[in-house]
Amino acid sequence: MRKIRLTGRVAEPALDRPRDAGVPGTGELAGSVQVRHVDAGSCNGCEVEVGQAFGPVYDAERYGVRLVASPRHADALLVTGPVTRNMADALRKTYEAAPRPCRVVALGDCARDCGVFAGGYGVVGAVRDVVPVDVEVPGCPPTPTAIVAALRGLSGR
Numbered sequence: 001m002r003k004i005r006l007t008g009r010v011a012e013p014a015l016d017r018p019r020d021a022g023v024p025g026t027g028e029l030a031g032s033v034q035v036r037h038v039d040a041g042s043c044n045g046c047e048v049e050v051g052q053a054f055g056p057v058y059d060a061e062r063y064g065v066r067l068v069a070s071p072r073h074a075d076a077l078l079v080t081g082p083v084t085r086n087m088a089d090a091l092r093k094t095y096e097a098a099p100r101p102c103r104v105v106a107l108g109d110c111a112r113d114c115g116v117f118a119g120g121y122g123v124v125g126a127v128r129d130v131v132p133v134d135v136e137v138p139g140c141p142p143t144p145t146a147i148v149a150a151l152r153g154l155s156g157r
Helices: 002-007 045-053 085-097 109-113 144-155
Strands: 033-039 065-067 076-080 103-107 123-125 135-137
Touching (some): 033 085, 033 144, 045 144, 076 144, 085 123
8 A cells, every 4th residue: 555655646657766776887777677568569579589588498587577567567668669650659658657767678670770660651760769778689589588688687687
């Protein structure tokens, strides 16, 4: 109940805390990392690799990284795909709903620089054009080991 009282209504913006409230000087979050995945308009190639990264072989959860269903519970956003016109506002709202410090991981070439979708009529731009990005993971699609390494970097493990 205390957390609900401190968080307030879901529609209001999250409490502002400094972006670097985790480990000083490194931009890392302390302890385990709760990740909210956001598909901003991808071809689903990256989603397959994210599923593998959290599956039994690569097991990102053993490093303290866990997928969560709500941005209110997330320490980081894992964004895949170029940001489409339909998802730009939703991505901004998701970022605003996440408590600070919130890290953003642009996963894959499309999230980094629109990849093969660059110049498309339905594409607003890369993730960094909509929300601030802290970590970029290259690849089309990136390997599960690269995804796990990037997420481990967030937790400092």
